Amino acid sequence: MISKADVVVIGSGGLGAATAYYLSKRGGLSVALVDKHEIGSQTSPRAAGMVSCARKSDLMIGLIKDACRKIEAFTEETGQPLDWVHSGSLKIARRPQDAEVIEDDFARGRRTGLDVELISPQEASSLNPFLQPTGVVAAMRIGDDRYFDPAQVAVGFATAAAANGAILLPKTDVRAVNIVGGTVIGLTTANGVIESPVVVDAAGAWTRQVAEASGIRVPLVPTRQQLIVTEPLDGVRADLPMIRIMDAAVYARPCQGGFLWGVYEETPRFFDMQSLGAGFDVKDMPLDIGVLHAAADEVKDQLPFLQTAKVREFRGGIPTMTADGHHILGPAAGVTGFYFASGCNVAGLSISPTVGEALAAWIVDGKPPIDLSPMSVMRFKDQSWSEDQLERDAAWQYRHFYGAV
The missing domain is CATH 3.50.50.60 (FAD/NAD(P)-binding domain)
Incomplete structure (x- = not known):
């Protein structure tokens, strides 16, 4: 001491x-x-370890772009290991009103120097075959995105x-x-x-x-966040682009031969940390896999593999929301x-x-x-x-x- x-x-x-x-x-x-x-x-x-560059403000885009550079240089600068993959990502809209948001994201991304491209649902599926084009009305490729070992x-x-x-x-x-x-x-x-x-x-x-x-x-507000890591699946490569489905708030990225995926649920569970007691550890947080099952069902047309992929790990953390x-x-x-x-x-x-x-x-x-x-x-x-x-x-x-x- x-x-x-x-x-x-x-x-x-x-x-x-x-x-x-x-x-x-x-x-x-x-x-x-x-x-x-x-x-x-x-x-x-x-955490999920996903970097999302197409954010809602110029400030956040600038900060994230700088963070990407620091993630790339992490090992050289700190001398510590950091495994990361520059995979890019696909942002998916299933509703016309969300397609309009993607148009705005694209314009903001181009203006701030991001590698963004509006693509068809079929093109999105060709980039990541685990995404099916059924029900997709718009898609954007974000080439700057990446993920890392959290x-x-x-x-x-x-x-x-x-x-x-x-x-x-x-x-x-x-x-x-x-x-x-x-x-x-x-x-x-x-x-x-x-x-x-x-x-x-x-x-x-x-x-x-x-x-x-x-x-x-x-x-x-301390807020529960849950995710699943699946068992390995045939055809999964580390460089497959991440997937984010806007209205369902479901995300997925490659992870150790399978996928890591989760959801930002509509009615998240909040915690009063004081009431949990002095000895509480996040690893002891109560989980509810039913939330993930419901999310998988909501996106079954776009991500059908979530219905059958076996669970290797089910974990959660407590981020803070404002x-x-x-x-x-x-x-x-x-x-x-x-x-x-x-x-x-x-x-x-x-x-x-x-x-x-x-x-x-x-x-x-x-x-x-x-x-x-x-x-x-x-x-x-x-x-x-x-x-x-x-x-x-x-x-x-x-x-x-x-x-x-």
Whole structure:
């Protein structure tokens, strides 16, 4: 146990570990990465590991493009392994109104320099024969998209941060961030007090617990996400493009000779992490395979293999959703030295290299390298939201991650 640090990052998932790594690169800073569980062990390794570049705003497209470059250079930069495949993806519309969204995505993608192409349903099926053209009204190929092994990212960043001198403190439960006169002075853990002028709340599903223990409100909702990895299937290749079906919010990508697939369900289960108890681990999260069975039935005309593919792994994580679908990144309102890196909105791991570097710059230089105000918690400073409204809006953002009308 240490007694002080220049910066303490709470939470060693993708966002927290990346932030700790880029802080450790700055030199001259003592950095501690604290987690109540083992390092990088919770939601991050249970993610899908898919990078989606055709996003809803120019800001997100720019951040994701930068993250792609960092994913490609991950091993060279950190010295840690990261298996990734530049497969591209297919975005599929089954309704005319979603075809219009694809038209907008295409125009935005072309304007921002993405490799995008409008293709016919038959062309989409030829690129990935596991997708059937039945019921497809529009399709877009996104050549920039890729996927990676989600289990390697957070652990890789944390290991690289430690190599740069950062202190890793697993199994260290944070009780409260200590704030005096509106300024952070450190934090109290189950193992003792750490003095620090800067604390980053990157605690994932526990973000609200950490913040609210110090009297700071933050509007995000821990949300169950479930996925299946199938047994190997004849004809599956690692370079087959990923598939995203907009209105059903179903996704699939190659994985170890089979497919990894999941759904952003319409009525997701939310969690109050406090009520789950101090000993809760994400691996113990209650799962419901019926949700996946219903999703497979909904897309049986386009992805018939989901009806019969055998399940090799069924897993889930707890990403955090916000009311507007944007991350929560940067300083807390009215508290000097308290920063957030959360609100991943089911896309935190893929963007974590860029977010971590930006937040490290924000902390050290006093401002981010680009305008990240859409992600600032300051947008919620009136604290006028109700829990019911927050959950309704978060559920809508979850289901409509692919932009379906």
